[in-house]
Amino acid sequence: MTTPPTRPTPPVPGWPGAPEHRPVATPAAATAAPVPDGVVPAIQVEHVSRWYGNVVAVNDISFALGPGVTGLLGPNGAGKSTLLHMLSGLLAPSAGIVRIAGRVAFGDPSIYADIGLVPEREAVPGYLTGREFIRLNADLQHVADPTAATDRAIATVELSDAAGRPIRTYSKGMRQRIKLAAALVHDPPILLLDEPFNGMDPRQRLHMMGLLRTMAGEGRSILFSSHILEEVERLADAVLVVYAGRLAASGDFRSIRRLMTDRPHRFTIRSSDDRTLAAALLGHPAVFGAELTDGLLAVRTSDYGAFTRVVAPTAKAAGIRILELRPTDDSLESVFSYLVRR
Amino acid sequence: MTTESATGNIYDLGYQGYDGPRLGRPVVALGLLRHTLASAYGIGRGGRAKIAPFTLLILSLLPALLAVGISALAGQTGQGEVLTANSPIRHETYQSLTSTLIMLFCAAQAPELFGRDQRYGVLPLYFSRVLTRIDYALARTGGLFLAVLLVSIVPQLVLTIGAVLAAPDPLTGLGNDAPDIPRYVAVSLLSSGLLAGLAALIAAWTPRRAYATAAIIAAFIIPPIIVALLSRLAAGDAARALVLLSPGDVIEGLNAAIFGTIADGSPAVMAADLPDWSYVAASVVGVVACVLLVVRRYLRVTG
């Protein structure tokens, strides 16, 4: 996955709290869904922007996606839906190109055989039964065996019992699932989901997450948007963080964390002698803070790699046994909150 | 709200009570009336909402401006008096010129004014305040009435101003036009009331915009045609009285009654040959009935 070039970000009117720092871009950013050279990426976005008059909804975003699950993370109003609409050819970019499997997304109906979109708005015709709706989608997609495909899609989302009822009698979670079934009925290699877990209870959410991971394992490229960190952290192999229309970071969130060299990493250590260990660690140039609290030693360091190499020998030389060593801010939440400067 | 662990500041920007004087119910109702009137012209709602109402308003003004312009030009050549007497654009003929525009205005704007609050379920927000349901219904209907009144009466005022300015001196012009002024005011008030009331009634009972628009237009343009056909092809007193059920014909008859002319715009009215007061009575009854039914709707609607 490519990362965007560094660019100073002036505060954008209307978006208080625009990020003032940017991680320095490193071309060799590790990613869980690498796109090998010579292979056409499933989704390719090149310098795409979209504005409405004076309001910029998406601001110069570039990335490429391959197989696996990618999470599009950002607060409401960050441009996630706009970006997904552009990916699915429902919106034309004001600048830049969106390609799906090598073809330009806007204005080419042939891409719809290869993508399935689960939109956020509840845009399903209430007067059709679930089965009729899926069957209709199968027919319109010119699927080879529509009956079997319909049954399969409905079974996948576990709506076989309710498939005979009109959709207007469905709960919100059921509507989400029937939309997912409609997006799956033609077995697309690319899936785009806009806030798919909205309105789902925990059990349904777990089931859908498992489903998405299975499909990604089959080689599909799945992109889903969310503003809930836990969902993205649990499900996504890689993350695209958008804020105020800009791509703030991309890749595996742990790798992103490594890149934030201007922010100290925190570790928590439990050892046989915290105080002596603290004094010993403070002797190293990479460590610039140590705190003793609640029976734990909290260490701040600027260099993740150097610290991990140095902590064991230091403890051993001082004759201290380390019982527990944990990075404490290596979560998506801390990454995200840093990126958006809450 | 920020919480910084280092300095431990918490700023309470939350809800604060208010104990000062409060403006009363009449002010609130009048505010809603004013807001409804502005909304009817798309003011406060962005550019696209203004296209339909202002286009219709300008179209309704065109004949008046045209007439004033032509009579001014004719006045230069000394033909002014003759022209104004014979012009097809006069106070008593203006109602039939603009009736279609007024109907379109009602069909375009009434569903917006009455349907939106019901569709988005915000009525409880209104009714949990000092504003009562009756206030709401009357304020909304009143706003639509005023909006329609503008379309109906402003062109007539333009004609009056034109007459005043075109005459040798303003007082003479005013004197010439003065008998017509209370007449067209009365016709505008009653016709606007009837059309706005009917549109409000349909829009209040039909929240979905497309259906409301279609129903309003149907209610305005279909009865005159049916009544005209019946008057031509059927006979009997019942058929004559049916004229009073058609808003368009009632207004034609009203106009004729007040100005003392023949309602040659409506064959049904001419065929029915009903006394003048019946049209006035029908208008008044119609307005009252529509307003009462709108109030009834808002007394009973929930959510």
Place this chain on the structure above:
Amino acid sequence: MTVFGALITVTLRALLGRRRIVLMVVLAALPILVGLVIRLGGGRSDAGDILDALVIRTVLPLIALIIGTAAVGSEIEDGTVLFLLLKPIARWQIALAKVLVAAGLTAVLVVPPILITGLLVGGSGSESIALAFGYAVAAILGGSAYAVAFTVLGIVTSRALIVGLAYTLLWEGVLAGLLVGTRFLSIRQATLGIAAQLTGTDVGVDPLAPVVAIAIVAVVIVGGWSLGVIALRRFQVRAGD
């Protein structure tokens, strides 16, 4: 089911919602009711009058308007158009299915009342049957033109109903009467021209020659459908979705 068949089916089912059917049936029944009243009331029987004034000039455009603006317009409004557009189907096919259903449904709703009213009021003589059939043919052609035009209007603007009403009431109703040269831009005049040719009745001021009228209808149908295809190709979700 074939792709095209599925398109037709879903458009039909979307249009035939319960409330819309009631409204359209009521509109379609009006001429029949009026005919009944006249027949039972023993008045003069001039079927051409009713069919001209009530049906061709009023009921036909209204029904075409309601059906046409709903064919695509209502789907755009509630968002269900997406699941039609997110399919690998050529846009001309989608547009064709929509206008076919709109025109067909309009014809189905308008022709029976014309025939019934014509026979009710005019009796069952051959002349009356010819009159009714003449108006029916004119209504099919003109109604199709209206339906296509209003369907495309529904794709292009969200206020299709008002624009369509303004066209029918202001343009065709008022202006075309004032400015004789605009006859060529009026579907109503084309319909009346065809009716005049087929039935020999007097439809008012200088009706259009049948060739011209049919040409106008053809231009509206083909041109409208083409515009619809272009509009569908350039369709984008509205801002804020």
